[in-house]
Amino acid sequence: GQQLNQSPQSMFIQEGEDVSMNCTSSSIFNTWLWYKQDPGEGPVLLIALYKAGELTSNGRLTAQFGITRKDSFLNISASIPSDVGIYFCAGTDAGNNRKLIWGLGTSLAVNP
């Protein structure tokens, strides 16, 4: 099935640094979602985006729905140790708004 191109695959940063990750698709998307998964847990929704150009924040997290509707990014400012985990992007394309298409995740490690 179709998958999103999510990058980078992994990141190792120092506490306090800003982080940026992104996802691209080959088709136009109607929804972009960003999830975080901690070890042994299910993905937790961080931010949901529904309109092209939309910029939404959730605390230190900011995500944007790209104008072309084929990409999205997630930024984390002033990283802290509890930001460690795997971040996934997901979305729905025009063909089926009930099934999510997923990226393979960005693994984030934060050095205190």
Place this chain on the structure above:
Amino acid sequence: DAGITQSPRHKVTETGTPVTLRCHQTENHRYMYWYRQDPGHGLRLIHYSYGVKDTDKGEVSDGYSVSRSKTEDFLLTLESATSSQTSVYFCAISDLGAQRQETQYFGPGTRLLVL
């Protein structure tokens, strides 16, 4: 947190045995999903349900069946477990919100080991 529970949380079974995983929600959401998560593959949809007794296949449905007799429960059955079905299984729920767009919420997962 969305009210989603999965049982069991961990299971070890032998090849050829039947296994049923349960997902229970208290949110009265219409849609429910079963995913499996494996290294290098991310999350892959097995089956989903869009209402009581209404289900459809996802991208990796072979070897799995589902049933939904009540809004709150969605069962995933491996009729005859194989080692390739060793995975972490997640249930998710959704309902069209104010934006009329898909947003899914996940359960804590079930770790299944097939020996």
